[in-house]
Amino acid sequence: MSGIExxxxxxxxxxxxxxxxxxxxxIKAGKTDISLAFILxxxxxxxxxxxxxxxINELVYIVLNGMLTVGSAINLYYKLFPRKDAE
Numbered sequence: 001m002s003g004i005e006x007x008x009x010x011x012x013x014x015x016x017x018x019x020x021x022x023x024x025x026x027i028k029a030g031k032t033d034i035s036l037a038f039i040l041x042x043x044x045x046x047x048x049x050x051x052x053x054x055x056i057n058e059l060v061y062i063v064l065n066g067m068l069t070v071g072s073a074i075n076l077y078y079k080l081f082p083r084k085d086a087e
Contacts, residue, residue, distance in 0.1 A: 009060055016067055019067075022071075028069060030085065031078050031083065034079065039079055046065050047065075
């Protein structure tokens with residue numbers, strides 16, 4: 001693995017490390033206080049970046065943006081459909 005790849009995977013780990021606790025907190029709470037506009041923009045942008053990464057065949061970005069799309073989609077789900085006991 002080259003130094004450039006290590007740099008990319010390190011950035012991946014830091015960014016995913018920041019999103020995992022937020023997503024787990026959302027799942028645990030059954031709702032999120034993140035603004036709907038932010039979540040919609042994040043889901044859209046990370047999905048588009050995932051498609052772009054696939055087209056240019058950049059593994060670190062495929063995995064990163066794919067995981068961020070899933071994480072932000074979870075937040076979107078709980079924003080739109082909060083658990084009844086969470087309200």
